[in-house]
Amino acid sequence: MKAFVFPGQGAQFIGMGKDLYDNNPTAHELFEKANEILGFRITDIMFAGTDDELKQTKVTQPAIFLHSVILAKCLGDEFKPDMVAGHSLGEFSALVAAGALTFEDGLRLVSARAQAMQKACELKPSTMAAVLALPDETVEEICHGIDGTVVCANYNCPGQIVISGEIEAIDAACAKLLEAGAKRALKLKVGGAFHSPCMEPARAELAEAIEHTNFSVPVCPVYQNVDALPHTDPAEIKGNLIAQLTAPVRWTQTVKNMIADGATEFVELGPGKVLQGLISKIDRAA
Secondary structure, three states, X not given: OEEEEEOOOOOOOOOOOHHHHHHXXXXXXXXXXHHHHHOOOHHHHHHHOOHHHHHOHHHHXXXXXXXXXXXXXXXXXXXXXXXXXXXXXXXXXXXXXXXXXXXXXXXXXXHHHHHHHHHHHHHOOEEEEEEEOOOHHHHHHHHHOOOOXXXXXXXXXXXXXXXXXXXXXXXXXXXXXXXXXXXXXXXXXXXXXXXXXXXXXXHHHHHHHHHOOOXXXXXXXXXXXXXXXXXXXXXXXXXXXXXXXXXXXXXXXXXXXXHHOOOOEEEEOOOOOHHHHHHHHHXXXX
């Protein structure tokens, strides 16, 4: 069985999607439609902007979404998924590719999500850190014992967890994690504490946008970040999408469940190869 997976924030690079725009009429049309919907020429930043311009959350998220979804559209009949999943933001790409959301509605939601997250980041200084070579339980236990907000945000693969929260709490957690034997506890260059309680203001804002958007039954099960389980019911999908902003991304569990349900081949659609690397660490046979 074939699973298609879609990356999240951090996979972006300048020049992403330009080959599609230049050589594929479908892609060209969709990119231009996106410029119209967003009210600015995101293609100018994607193809020839600066890293700083592309790194702004309100640009990064729509850019990665567009690259991923347009790739899926350009595959045409070759895009025959038995199941799909996306890492964080990538879940929106997966839902559009699988027909649960239209291209236009997906882009509007991603743009709303990015702007809401940017606002939440500005309300309270917060950050994330990558932790390497410790068991999940140890990281959870240490975060639990820290004063202030710090939680496990991304279960990326065995031995790689990203924690998220208030800056002082992250600093305290990193010191304790290194004491406990982490190979690394390294703060990331991100705008704020994604997938943590710090995103609560953004969750409330995004919930309203999602509630007012029409979702259809996807062509195949969508494995969602919140519970790592397959979903096809539009009401369940909506609820999980809203919860996703403040809940952890259970990527390790998602990939294991997809393999247990019959996935033998994974295809990554979007910029970079981040998910390919994680999946091979989760299951060498994939």
